[in-house]
Amino acid sequence: MAQDLLLEEDSSQTSASTTSLPERIRVKNRRKRYLDQTPDYFGPSLELADPLMYDRLIRRFQTPAEREAEGRKKGHSGVLEADLMRSEAKVEALAHPDPNATFSYRRGPGGEILAEDKDEVPRTKEEGFARWKYEMEMRFMRGDDDDFDYPGVDDNEMWDDLEEEARGKLESYLETESPRWVLGDGQQPEGETGVQDY
Template identity: 25%
Template structure:
């Protein structure tokens, strides 16, 4: 019996294509038949087909054009509200306005900020990140894969750490200030005069009478050692102090000459303060010395023993209320001075 070649070829082709069709009933992405696939066994394709259903579902969600912030707003509405409110309170401009255009209300600002956030969250983060806190970063979780989001979230964390460190250092120094005030020596008039001779001269020294200067010297001798060597040391220190004072006065005079104006400032010969005014000047001098200490301007003081000392953490709680009153008082005085200048 003779077998025709055409029929034999057709029969063999059918045996290959029929299983392949049953295997790949779904549309093929590549359009290429893998020669390694066993045509009679569909088993290797089953895990792939099962997996593609989940992957297709994920791809479908990823490619949906719906606004991804809708879910975030429902989940993190409190975070969003807190973030928007923080930006509004900061006073940061949220919109370019023309001269004479009325200021935006709080609600208008919040609405504009929310629109900016919904439209371009990454640009929103870039623009307002300096006013945000780490707890606000949850609102940008849906764009966390963006390298810009990662960068500015890191910046917000650094900013918060820096702010916390500044607060801790300030609390430590204020606790140390209270301890030094109680000890009495560091903020004594003589010690402060030695640290800042020009400042002392401006607020106190130039208004002292001869009797007060003599009394100051006697008090310094009574408080300190009375040996001959100590007297010589005190005399040497006084000469050095006067030398420093003269040098600082010369520098200040040269600076004043460069910025000289038509009006002459009142001098010691022009104005003699009353007893009450002298007391106010003394208080102002003491306040300035306290402020210099808190700002780290006392050159001979080892601030590392305070700033990095955990022992002062226990004093922070006790000192916090006093610290707030102290700085609030300073702010009130500054506001009063500004009002007086305006009047």
């Protein structure tokens, strides 16, 4: 899983003293940091992003008490909206199956709706949540959440990881340095910088 985004170096903007991140990397780093700092993003309202996936990976493991508690958080209209969107998504998936989808709904021999192959079913609640969270993270990182204000994160320095950027600048600087002899008190070379003498 793409848990940590690596900083990339843009050689056209690199000098010995400073490193500037390409804008696309800076944006992805800010989005990742936002998700790390805002776990509420993955709340029940995110079900509407992909009702079928939520149904497959989250709802199937919920107890009646958990569904009731989630329903209270959403409110009556939120529950109705989620049920309506899930039903419409199932009808659409049956009418127009997507061959490129990771799973698809289809009619079984008795007319029942079959959602997935047996090997695609998560075995535990934790596995289902991890798969759902990963898919939602990737969706967010691509910028596919139409209801989210991306410029509020993408253009905000508050979401920069200053330690990580400083580490990247230091690594870039050290890569441009070449070993040189260190002169001792008697002006005799004693070793090279960057090389440990054992």
